[in-house]
Amino acid sequence: MILSPTIETALNKQVAMEAAASQKYLAMACWADVAGLQGCARFLYSHSDEERMHMLKLVHYISDAGGKAITPMVEQPVLDYENIIQLFEKAYSNELKVSAAIDELVEICVQNKDKQTANFLQWYLDEQHEEEVLYRNLLDRIRLIGLQDRGLYFIDKEVEDLYSQKQATEKKKSKGAE
Numbered sequence: 735m736i737l738s739p740t741i742e743t744a745l746n747k748q749v750a751m752e753a754a755a756s757q758k759y760l761a762m763a764c765w766a767d768v769a770g771l772q773g774c775a776r777f778l779y780s781h782s783d784e785e786r787m788h789m790l791k792l793v794h795y796i797s798d799a800g801g802k803a804i805t806p807m808v809e810q811p812v813l814d815y816e817n818i819i820q821l822f823e824k825a826y827s828n829e830l831k832v833s834a835a836i837d838e839l840v841e842i843c844v845q846n847k848d849k850q851t852a853n854f855l856q857w858y859l860d861e862q863h864e865e866e867v868l869y870r871n872l873l874d875r876i877r878l879i880g881l882q883d884r885g886l887y888f889i890d891k892e893v894e895d896l897y898s899q900k901q902a903t904e905k906k907k908s909k910g911a912e
């Protein structure tokens with residue numbers, strides 16, 4: 735199968751979005767690091783890596799399908815946040831934007847009768863669903879904890895626990911794939 739120029743352009747747009755997401759999470763991780771929120775920093779650094787993996791998966795798909803993946807220019811991400819709740823609100827709204835972009839991308843594939851690419855994108859649809867649930871639940875919990883008293887300590891612990899759970903699930907997944 736050879737990619738049509740329309741699909742190639744649409745996929746490259748998504749490559750740029752995933753690259754930008756990786757940089758956004760990296761900037762968030764650095765902010766959390768400086769704020770002394772080690773659990774949040776660990777979680778966000780690892781999420782930045784995940785977004786890069788999403789980008790690379792697209793790059794390889796484009797190349798394997800005879801297209802040319804374009805290495806995108808990435809805009810300067812936001813470097814400062816009011817507080818950790820605002821940071822996670824931003825992360826959640828970014829995930830919603832990515833979900834909308836993937837939906838649109840699938841729609842373009844359907845309109846152009848590219849079933850193979852639509853099928854490849856199924857993985858991204860599932861991934862976005864997982865991300866949305868994760869961030870929505872996380873936001874609910876950290877809003878409940880709040881920033882007063884030792885709130886920051888408990889928020890950091892909550893995110894650290896989530897990070898450890900995620901690592902354990904990934905380990906299980908990769909063991910299953912062996």
Ligand SMILES: [Fe+2]
Nearest residue numbers: 752755785788
């Ligand atoms: Fe992503």
